[in-house]
Amino acid sequence: MKIEFEHRQAAHCESGVTSNLLRISSQGKITEPLAFGIGAGLFFAHIPFMKINNGPAIAFRTLPGHIFNRTCKSLGIPVTRKKFRSTEKAEAFLRTSLDNGHAVGCQVGVYYLPYFPKEYRFHFNAHNLIVYGREEENYLVSDPIMEGTNILDRYQLERVRFAKGALAPKGHIYYPYRGADISDEQIKQAIKCGIKKNASNMLGIPFGFAGVKGIKSTGNKIKKWRDKLGLQKAGSYLAQMVRMQEEIGTGGGGFRYIYAAFLQEADAWLPGNGLAAVSVMFTQAGDLWRTAAVQAAGIYKGRISSQQDFDLMGNYLIEIAELEKEAFLVLKKIKWQ
Known part of the structure; x- marks a missing residue:
C-alpha cells in the first residue's frame, strides 16, 4: 500500500517534512522556507546544565515539533499528534493511519538509521521523516534531507521511533488534516504571525541563555x-x-x-x-x-x-x-x- 506522495529534498528535516505534508493542501505554495518562517523556526539556546553527547545543549532552531505545530495552527489546519509507551500500539496506529491514506511525520533518532552515512550517526533524537506507505513488513520512508526515498523494515523503524536518551521520541507521530484548503490570505496572515512570533522569541526572552x-x-x-x-x-x-x-x-x-x-x-x-x-x-x-x-x-x-x-x-x-x-x-x- 502506497500513498500518492512526492518526495522533495530539503535543507532541514522538520521544515522539509512540514512543507511536504502540506504540499497538497496549499497547491505547492507552502515551500520549505515559508514553513520554517511561519513556524517561527529561527532560535538560539545554550543550556549548560543539559548535556547531549557529553556537551552542552545548544540549539539553533526552535524546539522539535514547534515548526509543524505553529505552521498548521497559523494556517488553520487541524493536526493529529500522538506519542506512545507501547511499541505495539505505536505500530498499530501507524498502520491504521497509512491504511486511511495519511502520509505521516515521525520523530526519530538518527543513530540507527541504516541509510545515514556512518560519520553522521550519533545519538540525536529530534530528527523528522515521513512514512508514506508500506509493503508487507517494510515501510516507505521520505527523509527530506536525503536525495531519494528509502525503505525501513518493521524492526528498523521501531528502533529509531523508540530511541532512548535525551529528547526520546516515544513513537511520536503527527500529520495534518487531509481536507484542509489553504487560501492566499491565510498564507499572508500566517507570514505576519510567524515574523512577529520569531521576533518576540529572539528579542523578548529575559534570560541570558536564549x-x-x-x-x-x-x-x-x-x-x-x-x-x-x-x-x-x-x-x-x-x-x-x-x-x-x-x-x-x-x-x-x-x-x-x-x-x-x-x-x-x-x-x-x-x-x-x-x-x-x-x-x-x-x-x-x-x-x-x-x-x-x-x-x-x-x-x-x-x-x-x-x-x-x-x-x-x-x-x-x-x-x-x-x-x-x-x-x-x-x-x-x-x-x-
Whole structure:
C-alpha cells in the first residue's frame, strides 16, 4: 500500500517534512522556507546544565515539533499528534493511519538509521521523516534531507521511533488534516504571525541563555572556556556547537540562510514592507556563523589554541548577536501594509 506522495529534498528535516505534508493542501505554495518562517523556526539556546553527547545543549532552531505545530495552527489546519509507551500500539496506529491514506511525520533518532552515512550517526533524537506507505513488513520512508526515498523494515523503524536518551521520541507521530484548503490570505496572515512570533522569541526572552541575549552570553563564556575548562574540554564543547550548527540537517549556519530565503519569499507575498532588505542581514548572519564554525573547528582539532583564538571565537558570536538583534528589531517595528 502506497500513498500518492512526492518526495522533495530539503535543507532541514522538520521544515522539509512540514512543507511536504502540506504540499497538497496549499497547491505547492507552502515551500520549505515559508514553513520554517511561519513556524517561527529561527532560535538560539545554550543550556549548560543539559548535556547531549557529553556537551552542552545548544540549539539553533526552535524546539522539535514547534515548526509543524505553529505552521498548521497559523494556517488553520487541524493536526493529529500522538506519542506512545507501547511499541505495539505505536505500530498499530501507524498502520491504521497509512491504511486511511495519511502520509505521516515521525520523530526519530538518527543513530540507527541504516541509510545515514556512518560519520553522521550519533545519538540525536529530534530528527523528522515521513512514512508514506508500506509493503508487507517494510515501510516507505521520505527523509527530506536525503536525495531519494528509502525503505525501513518493521524492526528498523521501531528502533529509531523508540530511541532512548535525551529528547526520546516515544513513537511520536503527527500529520495534518487531509481536507484542509489553504487560501492566499491565510498564507499572508500566517507570514505576519510567524515574523512577529520569531521576533518576540529572539528579542523578548529575559534570560541570558536564549535568543540574541543567549548568543552574546555564549560568546562571552567561550572567552573563558580555555582557562575554566582546559583545552580538551573546551575543544569538545566547541565541537558540540559545530555539530549542532553544521551537521543537524542544515550546515553553514543554514537556519539563518533558510530564514533569509523565507523573508525573500515573504516579500513577494507582502511587498512594500522591506522584508527583502532584512533578508540580506540574515544571509550575513549565516556567513558569520559559518566563519565561527571554521574558527571553532581549528580549536577543537588542535590547530589553534591560544587565548586570542578563543577571544576571536567569542567575538564572532557577539557580532552575530548584534546583527541578529538589529534585524529582528527592524522586523518587530514593521507597520504592515
